[in-house]
Amino acid sequence: xxxxxxxxxxxxxxxxxxxxxxxxxxxxxxxxxxxxxxxxxxxxxxxxxxxxxxxxxxxxxxxxxxxxxxxxxxxxxxxxxxxxxxxxxxxxxxxxxxxxxxxxxxxxxxxxxxxxxxxxxxxxxxxxxxxxxxxxxxxxxxxxxxxxxxxxxxxxxxxxxxxxxxx
Amino acid sequence: xxxxxxxxxxxxxxxxxxxxxxxxxxxxxxxxxxxxxxxxxxxxxxxxxxxxxxxxxxxxxxxxxxxxxxxxxxxxxxxxxxxxxxxxxxxxxxxxxxxxxxxxxxxxxxxxxxxxxxxxxxxxxxxxxxxxxxxxxxxxxxxxxxxxxxxxxxxxxxxxxxxxxxxxxxxxxxxxxxxxxxxxxxxxxxxxxxxxxxxxxxxxxxxxxxxxxxxxxxxxxxxxxxxxxxxxxxxxxxxxxxxxxxxxxxxxxxxxxxxxxxxxxxxxxxxxxxxxxxxxxxxxxxxxxxxxxxxxxxxxxxxxxxxxxxxxxxxxxxxxxxxxxxxxxxxxxxxxxxxxxxxxxxxxxxxxxxxxxxxxxxxxxxxxxxxxxxxxxxxxxxxxxxxxxxxxxxxxxxxxxxxxxxxxxx
Numbered sequence: 125x126x127x128x129x130x131x132x133x134x135x136x137x138x139x140x141x142x143x144x145x146x147x148x149x150x151x152x153x154x155x156x157x158x159x160x161x162x163x164x165x166x167x168x169x170x171x172x173x174x175x176x177x178x179x180x181x182x183x184x185x186x187x188x189x190x191x192x193x194x195x196x197x198x199x200x201x202x203x204x205x206x207x208x209x210x211x212x213x214x215x216x217x218x219x220x221x222x223x224x225x226x227x228x229x230x231x232x233x234x235x236x237x238x239x240x241x242x243x244x245x246x247x248x249x250x251x252x253x254x255x256x257x258x259x260x261x262x263x264x265x266x267x268x269x270x271x272x273x274x275x276x277x278x279x280x281x282x283x284x285x286x287x288x289x290x291x
Numbered sequence: 292x293x294x295x296x297x298x299x300x301x302x303x304x305x306x307x308x309x310x311x312x313x314x315x316x317x318x319x320x321x322x323x324x325x326x327x328x329x330x331x332x333x334x335x336x337x338x339x340x341x342x343x344x345x346x347x348x349x350x351x352x353x354x355x356x357x358x359x360x361x362x363x364x365x366x367x368x369x370x371x372x373x374x375x376x377x378x379x380x381x382x383x384x385x386x387x388x389x390x391x392x393x394x395x396x397x398x399x400x401x402x403x404x405x406x407x408x409x410x411x412x413x414x415x416x417x418x419x420x421x422x423x424x425x426x427x428x429x430x431x432x433x434x435x436x437x438x439x440x441x442x443x444x445x446x447x448x449x450x451x452x453x454x455x456x457x458x459x460x461x462x463x464x465x466x467x468x469x470x471x472x473x474x475x476x477x478x479x480x481x482x483x484x485x486x487x488x489x490x491x492x493x494x495x496x497x498x499x500x501x502x503x504x505x506x507x508x509x510x511x512x513x514x515x516x517x518x519x520x521x522x523x524x525x526x527x528x529x530x531x532x533x534x535x536x537x538x539x540x541x542x543x544x545x546x547x548x549x550x551x552x553x554x555x556x557x558x559x560x561x562x563x564x565x566x567x568x569x570x571x572x573x574x575x576x577x578x579x580x581x582x583x584x585x586x587x588x589x590x591x592x593x594x595x596x597x598x599x600x601x602x603x604x605x606x607x608x609x610x611x612x613x614x615x616x617x618x619x620x621x622x623x624x625x626x627x628x629x630x631x632x633x634x635x636x637x638x639x640x641x642x643x644x645x646x647x648x649x650x651x652x653x654x655x656x657x658x659x660x661x662x663x664x665x666x667x668x669x670x671x672x673x674x675x676x677x678x679x680x681x682x683x684x685x686x687x688x689x690x691x692x693x694x695x696x697x698x699x700x701x
Contacts, residue, residue: 238348246357254360
């Protein structure tokens with residue numbers, strides 16, 4: 125299956141590349157959008173191959189990243205519009221989706237998007253309990269209850285524990 | 292027109308993408324469920340493992356209050372939060388506020404005793420401050436301005452003396468207990484260390500400045516004071532060594548205002564409330580690396596409400612040009628560069644507008660007017676805005692401060 129980035133005949137004339145997700149979906153992307161990812165840029169510089177296979181990014185995440193890259197490669201859009209696109213892009217996304225996105229942007233080295241997603245994740249996390257974060261990141265608590273109590277006592281900071289959320 | 296249609300296209304594309312994601316997610320969740328039922332021990336494999344670099348990028352954007360709890364997620368997170376690279380990156384992102392101290396209300400003495408952290412009890416024999424017959428006790432708090440509103444944060448910390456210097460999240464307090472001395476502390480992490488008082492005590496007038504020296508990667512405390520014979524003296528302490536040494540500074544005292552640390556140097560401006568001085572033409576600067584003193588000419592005559600401050604990582608100077616105009620200047624370095632005028636503010640009707648600090652994230656200028664009123668000026672929108680501040684905050688006992696995890700040891 126080939127999905128274009130829907131920019132019509134104008135960009136179709138330009139050079140484009142096909143990016144394949146780990147689950148086999150293929151996306152047609154203009155080269156100007158692809159090179160906004162430092163990793164893709166390197167791959168394109170090294171070989172003439174017009175088909176790039178990404179073995180660790182699934183199709184849904186890749187589709188989102190490509191939508192982002194295409195928007196940012198569009199010279200017709202002002203910086204203000206791009207900024208509001210970025211805000212729209214992460215708003216309302218579930219934490220699960222953001223996790224895959226942050227991983228993909230790290231792999232593809234799309235620094236700007238990586239920071240936008242990281243900021244959104246931090247905004248969601250800021251009033252959460254330790255238990256919520258452990259669950260979401262699937263992190264095993266490697267402190268024993270005694271060790272955790274001891275380190276919390278020895279390394280106490282200034283503020284009261286505030287109202288925190290567990291959902 | 293063209294741009295608009297593209298935005299519409301992009302958003303419809305986004306919608307399509309979202310729909311696809313939703314259906315894919317449902318599929319995967321079903322698959323996940325089945326998998327979990329079949330092989331329960333393998334269920335964790337479907338959650339992606341986020342590498343430490345990504346965790347760093349996420350948690351460095353958390354406010355410091357959230358780090359207080361979330362650093363205990365696991366040993367690896369605790370390690371990241373305590374690493375010097377993280378501490379510095381987090382500090383670079385944090386905004387400035389004003390740290391201040393207020394007298395402890397008597398009613399609080401008994402009720403809040405448990406949550407309070409009494410600074411002096413950590414450096415001397417006093418174990419509980421309610422047993423201690425102190426003439427005065429202070430609470431340390433800070434005031435931050437966010438989205439046009441002021442927030443007061445309480446460190447739940449009590450001390451006997453005032454805050455005399457602040458730099459990069461560290462503060463220096465006077466210890467007014469019997470033996471006296473100074474205390475350097477990070478009010479967030481509560482790490483603290485006693486320091487000796489200056490060589491002469493009491494002094495006729497004095498000021499302290501805390502600053503970071505890149506060459507020695509350590510903090511220095513600079514003490515400017517006047518002895519009994521009215522001689523101006525300068526001495527410096529490397530916080531690591533904990534002892535004072537005398538240095539040759541300019542003879543005429545630059546007393547009054549606390550010095551400002553920016554562009555690798557401490558800068559002193561004379562307080563014009565003092566007799567015989569009605570304007571400043573110069574400031575005195577001391578570079579931290581080689582401890583050289585120099586007189587730097589100000590871009591215009593400094594009047595009674597004009598101040599220097601840190602601005603956008605450089606040195607700023609605000610000067611009142613006439614009754615309805617304030618000019619804002621910037622100095623980028625001490626090596627021969629000159630002041631550049633950044634912008635002017637029309638302040639018709641405002642008299643004593645004294646600059647307090649410049650925000651690090653949005654670059655807004657924070658002023659105080661008479662009657663302790665706080666105003667912010669955003670030079671992009673050119674809006675001067677009054678900020679409602681709680682009555683417990685009083686600017687005369689405040690210093691610009693950034694809440695950080697920085698330690699003088701690193």
